[in-house]
Amino acid sequence: DGGITQSPKYLFRKEGQNVTLSCEQNLNHDAMYWYRQDPGQGLRLIYYSQIVNDFQKGDIAEGYSVSREKKESFPLTVTSAQKNPTAFYLCASTRSGGNTIYFGEGSWLTVV
């Protein structure tokens, strides 16, 4: 079935470490997005990419980095510069010109 796969579901990071969250889609969508959700809060946009080899910062990009080398993949790296990384991270995608947005099942990141 078509969809968005995020991995891992749960990830623990030690202070000072970089970690990478994976997002893969087989929907043939052009655009992909990373959102962060804190408990009891709505989603905030971290980065988005509308085409391969191009991406833009969202509202809270500091301490994060992304790449878009393949259409189906949009990994997010949470760097040690992100001071409060513990959150639920959601990846999403849309097709070019399409209104419908599809979300993955999310990844929980906890700093230990």
Add this chain to the structure above:
Amino acid sequence: KQEVTQIPAALSVPEGENLVLNCSFTDSAIYNLQWFRQDPGKGLTSLLLIQSSQREQTSGRLNASLDKSSGRSTLYIAASQPGDSATYLCAVLNAGGTSYGKLTFGQGTILTVHP
């Protein structure tokens, strides 16, 4: 900067009740508004999307209305069921952008429907 607010933050109702969730936004220059459902620890599922030129959308027991000029939307759930228990999120897409997934979200309403 667009801000989206949802009221109430949480709602608990007995099964069978009709209920209304509220969403307000500060900038009326929107392209569309969506309502999403989120189950605990899961991703989001789109329920209804209302274009800026529309007044409402319906899907089954759900009805969403949009009053763009006043910056308000409501989600009406008829004959609520325990399976409706979830967090409901409202999100707007600002006009003028080129990315359809660049949404501004409210903080959500946690709905509990008890038998």
